[in-house]
Amino acid sequence: MSEPVVTRFAPSPTGHLHVGGARTALFNWALARQLGGRFLLRIEDTDQARSSADAVRGILEDLAWLGLDWDEGPEFETATGPVGGDERGVGPFFQSERKDRYDAAIDSLIERDLAYPAFESPEELDALRREARAAKRNFRYRRADGFDRDAALRRARDGEPHVMRFRMPEEEIEVEDRILGQISFGEDQLDDFVVRKRDGFPTYHLAVVVDDEAMGVSHVLRGQEHLGNTPRHVALQRALGYREPVYAHLPVIFNPDGSKMSKRDKDKAARLAVREALAEDEDGTRARLAEDLDLSVLDGWLADKKTQLSGGDLGSIEQRLGLELPGIDVEDFRRGGYLPEVVVNFLALLGWSSGRKDAEGKDVERFAPSELAKEFNLERVGRGNAKFDRAKLLAFSQETLGGQSDAAFQAAWEGWCTRYEPEALRCLEGSARDRFATAMKPRSRTLAEPTAPDGPGAFALVGDDAYGFDPKAVGKFLDKGEPSGRQLLPELRDTLAELEPFEPEAIEAAMGAVAEARGLGMGKVAQPLRVALTGRAASPALGDTLAILGRERVLRRIERCLADCPTT
């Protein structure tokens, strides 16, 4: 009888969930769903220095927002109910709480002389590595020939600082990867890696193997950067008498420039910008950043490119320095106004394709999460790395938004506003808000665009005397013509002042009647009005534009235009 299917996502809580991690989580989730197995979430917080409770919460939130519900793992309340738990009793799911299990495994290795204490300091090892590099050699740690096991064990027991290293078998290790095929690693490139750190915590390699066994993980789906770790894990499994899971390594996700998309990209960009700003104006920059940042933290971060700042700190740097940091975290896309199902769909296509065509012979590439859960498979995961194409993501987003019902779009948009732009909602009430949302639907690629300062909805959100007039539009539609748009405005104002009801259809009809009475095309009336009301030559349909603003604001704006708009 075959083992039940269990997949897992095992992030380390050192920052937000980024796109690469989200894709890994998604594929694990989809595979578990497709195979009727369980999807498990485990928090890998064995790095005491870099883990934080905030980061854990952030990752759970991001996962829940994406709709990747986990069957086992930390308990969490989502919009659709609780997720997580420990039905099979395989928890806890925080590695920091499982230390005794790792110790037991390590002890069993030590007893059988499969692991041993090593006393080199990090500095010594560093020197050895540099030396090897300089001599164009590869550094591999192997236990010395004359190693005195008893003496080493005694020194360790006596409290001398040490790590425990695993005795990597001196043989070639073959890995069967479900995506990449057979891969073999020569004995000469494997070394005695650390299984227990100086601080007593297990390393990732040890912990992952122990936990996957204890939790019955059957399929390990992870990024290709882990490929080289696999022989270590396999060797450990064999030494410990564990089952060997199915391995599948996912292609890497790239930035548009071809570099690997990394959770550290934002820090990288910010660090660069801060350095530049510092070079230009040291004191001024420091003063500006000090307003909401701890400068000692900042200096440490500047000095060590492996450290990451919190999202909040990064955000304030972004703001203070007027930068635009690259979006790589799930939260960036949420704030950017993308629907979770759009993000999920797009992520799914980064490395996977259905291979199906529709009736017209077009590739099927739009998938709801539930469809992914049915259709996803390892066989159709590609081997080539993929660039993250924001333009295509945007197109997906626009198409999805446009395909929603007016009510669904509005609900999603209001939800986004409540979280990120509550002010905007206060400018628009009742039917004006409904009309605004409906008018924005085909004009928005994301939920953030309706309220964007230069977006299609800006005209309605700005004060009646706060918008500027585009000189080109004024020249063309207000100043030119016989009669000029400007000359037409008073009549339009008077008509509008009396019009009942003040609604799109009636407005369009009334404006059409004015045009017809004067023997003009609709454009001769609509465009001047548009410019007067919005300052620009482009806006939603005329009736909608006026109805969204409402009679009062329309009249006020026409007056202002007549009084203040300069002639070109």
Place this chain on the structure above:
RNA sequence: GUCCCCAUCGUCUAGAGGUCAGGACUCCGGCCUUUCAAGCCGGCAACACGGGUUCGAUUCCCGUUGGGGACGCCA
């Protein structure tokens, strides 16, 4: 430097010996129209190179080149 992985339009990809090499995104036209969008129609654009194998290679093999990843007491 060592090891590992990868290679079809600019990007994401379909293709599993014989196809006009298909689709999507981007870009460019056109239609629609009171503007901007949306929508509809159309267009540009690819098998990295060199050897094999084969009647026939985008497809199989080898090499070259190019890209990427890993070489932590991070995960």
